[in-house]
Amino acid sequence: MKYSMIKYQFANGTTDDWHREVARFVAALDGDPELKGRISYRVMKNRDDASYFHLAAAADDAAVKTLQSRDFFKAYQAKTREVAANGNVTVTPVEVIAATAA
Numbered sequence: 624m625k626y627s628m629i630k631y632q633f634a635n636g637t638t639d640d641w642h643r644e645v646a647r648f649v650a651a652l653d654g655d656p657e658l659k660g661r662i663s664y665r666v667m668k669n670r671d672d673a674s675y676f677h678l679a680a681a682a683d684d685a686a687v688k689t690l691q692s693r694d695f696f697k698a699y700q701a702k703t704r705e706v707a708a709n710g711n712v713t714v715t716p717v718e719v720i721a722a723t724a725a
Contacts, residue, residue: 625687626717629677633668634708641706644699651695658693661686673708 633641645666652662663680681687690696704710 624719625681625683626719627679628715628717629675629679629703629712630715631675631703631707631712633673633675633706635706644702648695648699651693651699652690655693657689658686662690 649664649666652658652664661682663678665678667676667678668674669676681690703712
């Protein structure tokens, strides 16, 4: 699996609108027959401020390329930059050191 952590400070728009946009993206991932089961995506928010963290996991490089070719991904990527403070979105490749079974 290939993991990435996406981080930004939410600054533009309403959180309700943004959360609906995130839900649409997740639904598009789950509804794509070539990506279903090959991409895992979680979006989390710091309870105390406007920090958001997305954890993306891809089964392999082919899944990443397929995702990047999708129009819904390109639109979501652009929207993420729009809601982020000054358009600053950090994407960091991460690796799992240890994890529970669930």
